Amino acid sequence: MTTATVSPVETSRSLKSRILGAPSAGPLLVLIGFCLIFALSNPRFLATHNLSIILQQTVIIGVLAIGQTLVILTAGIDLAVGAICVLGTIVAGKLVNLGYDPVLSMGFAILLCTAAGLAAGGLVSGLRLPPFIVTLGILGILTAALRLISEGGAFPVRDPFLAWTGNTMKLGGFVLTYGVLIMFALYAVVWYLLNQTKWGRHVYAIGNNTEAARLVGIPVRRHLLSVYLLAGLIYGIAAWLALGRIPNADPNAMQSANLDSITAVVIGGTSLFGGRGGLIGTLIGALIVGVLRNGLTLAGIDPLWQDLVTGILVIIAVALDQMSRRKS
């Protein structure tokens, strides 16, 4: 590539090099590989019924991983993912159980989650604190506060609107919850923002080279703030989806959500150093985790193997990322 070409600037890269060079090509092959293995070992795996279940099980981590992707693309990391989502379920559940209007309650809960994201973004961009520390602090504060509010215990939330996202519709043999559809819609919208708008371009530029972004006149701090705000909003929507799956508000829930969402992002090929990767990879990453869990369970294998295999995948993904960085 470094040698001089005949015409000053080539027209375009070949289709082949584009497909092979796409960051989500590797994760997609891994996903297909696992699907093949599970399908060959157990014909039930490919049944539409089973595939529907995999999708439903992927919804919450899948949606949380959207926000996590945004934060990681700016070279940050979000450890408050699960805590902010639980904030949403507890607040919405409490308000509804107190007799407030369910739509307003859920709306208020989502607003609070957005505010939590905004607070994280403010501390990161305003005080220039490391995202790792800021979100770890928010995780601690929220977890303690939510246990205090709910007096330590989980409580049931029985309301048709809060449970609405768990309702199903049939689509050619597939049983899809509205939650699954909302997940795909969120992926589509945020994908568009990241890939087709100036806002998304600037997210990548900031994660890639903050100083260069500043020099070309991108308002870096304000942009970071908007990223964390959007992430918070997405965690709030995930809270609604969580109540649709399990009509229960539990302050001790989602403790593995941080690591699971980071796992989906990393397996999906997004770099922990920021500026590289994207949402398609994250969706594939979340599906890999879902497929592994489901396939191993179907095969009657101890689910501990799932943690082991995902652990290996994470290490491989990070190693590949590190290697490609050193090369360039």
Added chain:
Amino acid sequence: MSAETTPLQATETKPHIVLEARNVVKTYGHVTALDGVDFELRAGEILAVVGDNGAGKSTLIKALTGALHPTSGEILLDGVPIHFKGPLDARHAGIETVYQDLAVAPALDIASNLFLGRELRAPGLLGSLFRRLDKKRMREEARRAMNELKFRLPAIDNPVESLSGGQRQGVAVARAALFARKLVIMDEPTAALGVRETGQVLELIRSIRDRGLPVVLISHNMPNVFDIADRIHIMRLGRRAAVVSPKTHTMNDVVAIMTGAATA
């Protein structure tokens, strides 16, 4: 003061002065970085700025591009006094700056880097309501600009990290050329590059000048300066020691003025 009158001025009809600084002072506490410096960039020229380490080259450039506020003195763009509040003001006024360290986003493609911070939006509702980027037009314009500057690059949708150091800096220089309306300033743009790559970037700087934009080039490299500059502004101890022409002065003359061993 008498040393600052250049031999050139007598022989030419009065040229248009694009950017001018008069008696600019910048102090940091007890340190005087600029001690009443004058500066003059003429239309269509490559003006090299040379000087020893600490002579005040970078500080002068920062004052000219709004990156710092002079303690006193005057700066004029096209003869009009200006007061930049920050680098963005200078950019809006048509002054683009290229920095020594590669100010590119390596994972983004060449076209995205050229338009970084100034992306084009699609026409119609797609652009205004849905904020959609016009990637095709940005690619086309990027290609056109690179061709016009005769800068060799692989495909425009390759990530910048796949380029050599010289090509990357070429992208940064081309970005400046693409958006500068008045002038381009480069602070040691080739300091991090090898010989062949430096040659590429110098060639690019020449094409920018040939398209009519004046260029201010700060450089340590005397052969480069003599290769490319129309005039040489020599800094010494925070002031302009002289402005000379590479046609009338040798490298030894310039070094002697830089170090104070001689005057122009």
